[in-house]
Amino acid sequence: MADRFVRIAVGAALILLALFVAQPYVTAVLFAARTPRAITARGDLAPAEASTVALFARASPSVVHVFAQAAAQGRALLGVESDEGGEQEGRGSQTGTGFVWDAAGHIVTNNHVVAAAAQGGGSISVRLSSGSVVTARIVGTAPSYDLAVLQLGRTTAPPPLAIGTSADLKVGQTTYAIGNPFGLDHSLTTGVVSALQRRLPTAEGRELSGVIQTDAAINPGNSGGPLLDSAGRLIGVNTAIFSPSGASAGIGFAIPVDVVNRVVPELIRNGRTRNPGIGIIAGQESIAARLGIDGVVVVRVIRGSPAAAAGLRGVDPQTGALGDVIVAVGDQPVRRLADLTAAMAAAGIDATVNLTVVRDGRTRRVRVTTADVAEVRR
Structure with a gap:
């Protein structure tokens, strides 16, 4: 009786083992999908997805690929690093993005994308969303704003992008x-x-x-x-x-x-933009901060500038002694160079502004008439 039970148990175990070993092969034979599977309907896109798809379809035709080539191979790119958003394809070449500004075929891009080509008459080409490649020329550059405008050659320009405003943007949009x-x-x-x-x-x-x-x-x-x-x-x-x-x-x-x-x-x-200013070279903010200075340090006054006419004084090149520190324009405090340039931009060219300046520990007010600093430096 015991021997019979053992034989039954051993036989059952062998059957189970055989089934275990054969299971992958049986599954492969019975359930393998040897023909294309049926497509499951997904339904409508989510509203957010549909909105994004429509936005891209509407805007992407107005976005172009910009290729800039320096006049001579091997010319180093001027003031451009790849981590600023541009891409160096080879020595003396640069690629980037641009977009259609108006129906006349003007393209807006970054100045640093075309800087290599702008120096000495290099070449610029633009690939449209259709895939066609069109030559382009530089209409104007504004290095102080890292902006440039190109003009497409003979072609029908895609529609320009709609323009919004940055004045009412909110964090989280x-x-x-x-x-x-x-x-x-x-x-x-x-x-x-x-x-x-x-x-x-x-x-x-x-x-x-x-x-x-x-x-x-x-x-x-x-x-x-x-x-x-x-x-x-x-x-x-x-x-x-x-x-x-x-x-x-x-x-x-x-x-x-x-x-x-x-x-x-x-x-x-x-072809260029006018940069309102007073004609100074400002000190580095990190150095001013280490010295505990809250304002814009005047390092040098440009000869023939409004700042020179107003009697502003820079750092003494012999002793290194501080000259003037600009701490306000009108009623607006100036703590960094951006505060000063923003105030100059708001004032415009040929405007009279009142500067509050600290020199030798004493505060005084100076009237200065702004000018195009690009012209002053020439």
């Missing part, structure tokens, strides 16, 4: 960036307005105030591309990223559209 990161055409990234009123250094020792910070991914090649709001309106021009690695770290910066809408028409009219 949704943002959309369209560009050509790493040369990949028409990429869309989304995010939010992370912060407002950031400051960004630009050329000629200036600092742009009111800059938009966004966490929408901006990578090399996105420079000059549009930053849009949820209505598909232009609210900024992507210009730089903060990234130790050179790739997006979620901190991108865009020139506010209110600045763009002021500078670009001037570039189209005159």
Whole structure:
């Protein structure tokens, strides 16, 4: 009786073992999908998805790929780093993004995208969303705002982007960036307005105030591309990223559209923009902070400038003694260079402004008439 039970138990165990070993093969024979599977209907897109899809379809035809080539191979790019959003394809070449500004075929991009070509007559070409490549020429550049305007050659320009305003932006609003990161055409990234009123250094020792910070991914090649709001309106021009690695770290910066809408028409009219100022070279803010100085240190006064006519004094080159520190323009306090440049921009050219200046521990008021500092430096 015991032997029979053992035999039954052993037989059952062998059957179970055989089934265990054979299970994958049986499953493969019975359930393998050897023909294309039926597609499951997904239903309608979520409202947010549908809105994003429609926004991209509406805006992307107006976004272009910009290629700039220096006149001579091997010429180093001037003042451009790849972690600012541009992409160096080779020595003397630069790529970036731009967008259609008007029906006349003007393209807005970053100055640093075309800086290499602008020096000595290099070439610029633009690839449209249709895939066609069109030559372009530089209409005007504004290094102090990192903006440039191009003119397309003979072609029918895509429709211009709708223009919004940066005056009423709120932190947390949704943002959309369209560009050509790493040369990949028409990429869309989304995010939010992370912060407002950031400051960004630009050329000629200036600092742009009111800059938009966004966490929408901006990578090399996105420079000059549009930053849009949820209505598909232009609210900024992507210009730089903060990234130790050179790739997006979620901190991108865009020139506010209110600045763009002021500078670009001037570039189209005159080929350049007038920069109101008084003609000083300011000291580095980090050094001023270490010295406990709350204001803009005048390092040097440009000869023939309004500042020179008003008697402002820079740092003594022999002793290193401080000269003047500008602490206010009118009733507005000046703590950083951006405060001063913003006040000059608000005043305009040939305007009389009252400066509050500290020299040798004493405060005094100085009347200065602003001028185009680009002309003064010539």
